[in-house]
Amino acid sequence: MxxxxxxxxxxxxxxxxxxxxxxxxxxxxxxxxxxxxxxxxxxxxxxxxxxxxxxxxxxxxxxxxxxxxxxxxxxxxxxxxxxxxxxxxxxxxxxxxxxxxxxxxxxxxxxxxxxxxxxxxxxxxxxxxxxxxxxxxxxxxxxxxxxxxxxxxxxxxxxxxxxxxxxxxxxxxxxxxxxxxxxxxxxxxxxxxxxxxxxxxxxxxxxxxxxxxxxxxxxxxxxxxxxxxxxxxYTAAQKAALLAAGASATVRTEAFDHARGTLGWPDGVDGRGLRNALVADYEAGLDAAALRARFAAHASSGDPDYAVVWAGTGVGEMHEIKGAQDIVRQLHQEMLQRLRAVRQLLDDSGDGITKSSM
Ligand SMILES: Cc1cc2nc3c(=O)[nH]c(=O)nc-3n(C[C@H](O)[C@H](O)[C@H](O)COP(=O)(O)O)c2cc1C
Known part of the structure; x- marks a missing residue:
């Protein structure tokens, strides 16, 4: 390539x-x-x-x-x-x-x-x-x-x-x-x-x-x-949750850090992940100790509703699991396709521009 x-x-x-x-x-x-x-x-x-x-x-x-x-x-x-x-x-x-x-x-x-x-x-x-x-x-x-x-x-x-x-x-x-x-x-x-x-x-x-x-x-x-x-x-359950997630499935919150006890981040730093029951509990005002207990109680079940599943807003467009080498190759291919398509906008000896501007 x-x-x-x-x-x-x-x-x-x-x-x-x-x-x-x-x-x-x-x-x-x-x-x-x-x-x-x-x-x-x-x-x-x-x-x-x-x-x-x-x-x-x-x-x-x-x-x-x-x-x-x-x-x-x-x-x-x-x-x-x-x-x-x-x-x-x-x-x-x-x-x-x-x-x-x-x-x-x-x-x-x-x-x-x-x-x-x-x-x-x-x-x-x-x-x-x-x-x-x-x-x-x-x-x-x-x-x-x-x-x-x-x-x-x-x-x-x-x-x-x-x-x-x-x-x-x-x-x-x-x-x-x-x-x-x-x-x-x-x-x-x-x-x-x-x-x-x-x-x-x-x-x-x-x-x-x-x-x-x-x-x-x-x-x-x-x-x-x-x-x-x-x-x-990530566990199979976390990956399945990501595959099932739509474009509006994520939220920025401090809920996950409170649940895991990973605190100490600089002011204004929180995290984006899939909205789930942990987030609902946090937003409903469940205190930090209870939230941590609920997170710990579900740790062995792997239930993604009580796990931390970090995800960006692009998750709704991700539909398959494949090796990291293949992902880079696919991204490369997609980049080349778009860059070539954009170059074509300039390649037609200016015809498109001339006609539409006349
Ligand atoms: C699971 C997960 C862990 C991350 N850990 C780190 C980290 O250790 N250090 C860091 O600078 N950024 C970390 N990030 C943020 C990434 O550097 C990057 O900015 C982010 O993933 C880009 O957004 P995207 O997930 O929508 O592609 C993490 C992101 C995710 C999803």
Missing amino acids: TPIINDFTRLLGIQVPVVCAPMANVGGAALAAQATLGGGFGFIGAGYYPANKVRDELETARSILSTAGRMRGGGKLPVGIAFFGWKFDQNPAAASEMLDIALEAQVQAIWLSFGTNLRPWVDYVRSKDRVDTHKEKTLLFTLVNSVDEAVAAKGWPLDVIVAQGIEGGGHGGNYAPPTFSLVSSILPLLSPGDPLLLAAGGLANGAQAAALLALGVAGAVFGTRFLLTPEST
Whole structure:
């Protein structure tokens, strides 16, 4: 398939500007490596992992990619790994240990998000890169939910800013504008030499990614789409709930974090998932302890009405489970189709324009 070449694909050495988002506890080495093998780039969601799990997942990714012949001799491990700033702030010693493990494993990229104090960790990675000058530098990604956050991030030594709109599945700022508006507002503020901009939030297909490329972003990030893979660790019941969900099935809420007890996110960060009985209980005013008890009581049954099923607004257009490699290939194909169709609007020696304007 014709590669889609731009600054982002050149930076990463990939064929298609599609990223499989980090998905904490749900997308590990298998998902990230398969997304990379499909021609895109995959992230391991390590936000809740302890250090030994970070090491194990990176080893697994290395072994999958080596077996597939995708490791460049002595070079970087072509997947990324992502951490949460707010968890780092709770335990800085564990945070630096995990970053050291990732750097020793030579991950190609590190993604830092959801923290009010991310800059020192960006500088930490950069300082380690400066010591190991014989190695390629580690690419640094961060996620923003507003124009102000993007303006702050563009002053940091980063490579990529991911603008995540309100439609996004999983965690995000409840104050984010829609993805299209957010990236449209950020793009004019970026100059050559600034970090590249990717778009995330609510994407289901390659036509949407092509539209975003036309807008001027360097690539598209898909999260929910990659939950519907054999490689994601969602249960069969969670995947079935996603397949059955319509376009209006999701809601932004703090209910899920209260139910699971995963609290400590920066102000204004909640999460988008499938509206279910847990959300109804939370909205009806059930107190946090009772909500947690109800969540725990249903944990072994796997009932999606009492589980957390993160999902973006694009979920209504997702109708099948397929391998992450195949998803990237399909997105690639759909992007090429749309980009070619758009090019044809200009290819008819201007006939259409001349006739309609006469
Ligand atoms: C299950 C799940 C877990 C996620 N975990 C993370 C994470 O660990 N770090 C992060 O920055 N974003 C995380 N996100 C958000 C993604 O980075 C991305 O912005 C989002 O999935 C895009 O929206 P979409 O799901 O509609 O494609 C997660 C999303 C989902 C669905």
